[in-house]
Amino acid sequence: MTAPLTPPPPPHDDSPNEVWQASPPAGAPAGSEYEQDGPGMRTEVREAAVITVAVALGGVLLGLLWWWLAPHVPLVGDEIDKNWVVYLKDTEGEQAVGADGTFTLLGLGFGLVSAVVVFLLRRRGGVPPAVALGVGSLLGSLLAWRLGMWLGPDSDVLAHAQAVGKGVSFAAPLKLSAKGALLAWPLAALLAHLGLTALFGPRDPEPRYDTPVD
Secondary structure, eight states: OOOOOOOOOOOOOOOTTOOOOOOOOTTOOTTSSOBTTBSOHHHHHHHHHHHHHHHHHHHHHHHHHHHHHSOOOEEEEEEETTEEEEEESOTTOOHHHHHHHHHHHHHHHHHHHHHHHHHHHOTTOOHHHHHHHHHHHHHHHHHHHHHHHHHSSOSOHHHHHHHHOTTOEEEOOOOOSOGGGGGHHHHHHHHHHHHHHHHHSOOOOOOOOOOOOO
């Protein structure tokens, strides 16, 4: 009797040249520009530009709120020997510090809101959205600062004092004594966006390797 012939087992390739390939993300159409690492560079640059412009335009609202909420510094004009002088009506007042504090608090609030909006619209994260958020926030702070000063009282205090008359109180020009307040919005936005990405951002999927069959 002869033993039945059985086919030999398939060869097992243990060569170091074996390629392990991770499966593509679910839902990604074949041939699309979305690959394993997200959209292409052109798409990311376009999205970053939109984020920068949108966030910077928020500075208009910040400037309006600052002009409306910031306390006014009262000044008084007087004429001495035919020369006009202007001085603070309340030498112990803290209105000037209040203007800086108001801008800082508003900047922190705008930073938190803008970070949440950008994160919700682009959950994939990445460097371009973060850079766009920081640049847009800084431009928005500059826009708000200049807009608030433009909407505020006349910057020519001597002319203003002569116009209202001797001994009549008037508001000083709106200004930032501490220019560091301009960084409140971008710093708050970047820190909040980083925290949201770390806590709720998508995680990289574990790669699935093709296991050779023995």
